[in-house]
Amino acid sequence: MLRSKQPKITFISMNSANIHQEAPRVEVIIETPRGSFLKRRSTGELDFISPVPCPFNYGSISAFTGLDGDLLDAVVLGPRLPAGTLVRVHARGAIRMIDQGMYDDKLICSRSPISPWQQRLILLFFMIYAKAKSLINLARGHRGRNNCEGWHDAEDALARATLRANADRKGTSIT
Template sequence: MSGPDLAVPPLPLEPEVLIECPRFSMVKRRADGSVDFVSPLPCPYNYGSIPGLLSDDGDPLDAVVLGPRLSQGQRVRVPVVAVLGFIDAGKGDPKVVCGTHPMTSSERAGLERFFRVYALFKRGLHRVRGDVPDTRFVGWLREGP
């Protein structure tokens, strides 16, 4: 049996990102607007997905947009600056990081901290639901355009 697939489909230099969770929100929504996850802490990033591209979990490919708060439902085209590896419920769930400038070392460290903590909360949610799958931050799959 093979492990989770962390492969990322070919990405345009500036993908269109649908914002599902504006920066500082506590509710992560799916592309259809339904609630996916309620966080005990506000998300420090704009979080969404890239319509038309799927990850191993069958959901649209997740994306983080650095910078100021954007509105839920807003669609933006922003350059890819990195891709980080994440496994959720045993499936590959990479995150495409987009921004108007290369990541700073503090942005990089902040993303690592955020997704390590996010994994802890998601594991707890899975346990509450009676499941104990592999959920964790894997590391950087790609940095730079």
């Protein structure tokens, strides 16, 4: 009987030497408010209806395109923000995801540093999310592997993304 190989999960602690560096600041437009059951794309189109509410404010960074060709994804920790809100916040880390065989990094953003236990909870969420996304993609007839590859530096995700020349920054701005 063949056993499937367990994915290697990388976890970078916020207690590492780079904690003293200023986290990069990004502008995130909120597409899916915390607590929403409706997951929307950056175009506003409904992506799917979730059986559980989203635990984060979920959005994108219009200044960058991710490796999957879509706007770079970001979650913003903290209180619920209305859809369409443009928030300037620090990118504290990134979750490296694979969706349909393509890298799909998720920047993890917050106003204050993220504790190691918060990192573990966020990572656990995205590990479960990767499994759920596999089922969604299967139902849609999409092929390709889905996986969560762990916590990484925000700078790595930003360096892998492509800077867009004419980024649209629509929404109600808060800092």
